[in-house]
Amino acid sequence: MKKQLLLIVALLFSFQINYSQVISIIGNTSPSGSWSIDTDLTTTDNITYTLLNATLTTATGPTTGLKFRQGHDWPINWGGNFPNGTGTQDGPNIQTIAGTYDITFNRSNGTYTFIASGTEPHNIGIWGPAVDSINGFVGPDVNMNTTDNITYTLSGFYFSSGTAYFRENDATTNVWGSVAFPTGTAVLSGPSIQVTGGEWYVTFNRITGAYSFVYPGIGILGTATSAGWGPDDIDLTTTDGFEYTILNLSLTDGFAKFRKDDSWDTNWGSLGFPSATGIQNGPEIPVTAGTYDIVFQKSSGHYLFTNTLSNHQNLISNVxxxxxxxxxxxxxxxxxxxxxxxxxxxxxxxxxxxxxxxxxxxxxxxxxxxxxxxxxxxxxxxxxxxxxxxx
Structure with a gap:
């Protein structure tokens, strides 16, 4: 009887081994540097796969990069964005940036992450009088956010006119600067950045030093738009960071909201249409189908939808x-x-x-x-x- 049980267990174990799926990465920026040699990830549950300390190179175009695939063959493969996302079958090559990464991949839903490996965290902040006009370089950093330990962002911060550096781990020896504003490439121990006062959306790449200060983005989304409820908005444009516009936008019957920097942290809505003052976390705006020129004022939340086909600005005044x-x-x-x-x-x-x-x-x-x-x-x-x- 014991021999029979052992045989059954052995057969089940053999069955699991034979039918577990092999997940690998392949591509000219992968550790193998080749589109013909796979690098396998490991798994303990046949769902979540990992590869630690993988050295990758920088992709230089759509024919370069890497992909995940199953069974060392192309019928099942996943591509997408870098450094994280949900892989799509036969999706685009993942455009990697040179570095050493811990990689995870979920075979059930296709989600993946590339996290820069290393024992020391890379906390990046902005530091200087432009951040703290009273204490200047004696004051603390304003920490930036990151999902990959490479690209860092800061949203919703109001700067004073003054100088600033990007700084790592609050260490005065690890600062990046440049004379360029609002965009440029910062270098280690470079000159301080002269920041113009105002609200800026800031990005900084820890590997390349590339940075930008741009006006906060305002977008519109919802069932009345082609964007649905996200994750990406339809962006409005601005020349001053206060008034945002978009012309000839086709909308359907449905609902919409405005939000800042593609995030629900700051969003505006109201039951007024075609014109009202949106409030933070307000109700969805009820939209009537049409083609509109839209104006939105970030400071007040006021918005106006003007139907380009109407001679009456879409407002019924005598009901x-x-x-x-x-x-x-x-x-x-x-x-x-x-x-x-x-x-x-x-x-x-x-x-x-x-x-x-x-x-x-x-x-x-x-x-x-x-x-x-x-x-x-x-x-x-x-x-x-x-x-x-x-x-």
Whole structure:
């Protein structure tokens, strides 16, 4: 009996070995330096694979780089972005940057990371009077963020006019500087950077020394846009860091929000459309389909959607809603045909939609709870969002 059990265990173990999947990296920037020689990752669960202290070189174009693949063959392979992401089947070559990395890959969902290896962390900060106008170089750094120990970013910080360095691990012997602003290549022990006061989005590459100070990015996203809810916004442009614009943007019926630097840390929304003042973490903006010129002011949160096909700037000014507040029924009247009415709760969720196709309409609110609601009224290319109240 014991011999039979041992045989079964041995067969199961052999089955697992024979059918475990081999995951490797291959490419001219991989440790092998070749598209014909794989470097295998190791695994203990056939799901998460790792390779420690892998030395990679810099990719110089789309035909260079590396990929993950299964079984030392091309039918199953993954490519994507560097230094982390979710690999896609037959995706682009991963454009690596020279360095030594600890690599992980998840075979179930394709996620991967390249983390610069080494026993000492590389904390990068910005240091100097431009950061701390009172204490100057006696003051502390403002630490930057990183996901790969190579590229560091700082968002949402307001600088004073003055000088600054990039600094590693708070050590005065490890500083980078340059005379160039707002972009340049910093060198170790180089001159201090003369920063112009204001809010900047800062990037710094620890390996190459390349840096940039650019205006914070403002983007729009949501179901009304082609971007959906992310992760990447549709960017607006700016010349002063305060007013941002985008022209001839096609939108569908749906919702949208503005946000800064592709992050939900700072975002604006409101139930007003086509013009209102967005508030931080406000409700989603109810958008009516059309092609718009959009203006957004970062300092105030005010926004304006101007329909490029409308001669009336999309604003209905002569719709009457009465009584408001009401106990049950709201009456809507307009000098033109009311094409549609959408009812939203205070959070921006659609409750009901109507298509009156008439100049008058009654909305029965007897099934609604007491409180504040919003209606979006559409007539031709024009529309308005108004607040209604049930007592």
């Amino acid at each position: 009457k809603i009465y009584p408001n507040p009401t106990n049950n029924i709201w009456n809507f009247t307009h000098t033109a045909t009311i094409d549609s009415i959408e009812l939203f709760d205070i959070a921006g969720k659609t409750i009901q939609s109507f298509a009156p196709n008439a100049t008058q309409f009654q909305l029965d609110g007897s099934d609604l709870s007491n409180g504040v609601y919003f209606v979006k009224i559409k007539s031709g290319l024009d529309f308005a969002v108004q607040k209604i109240i049930r007592n």
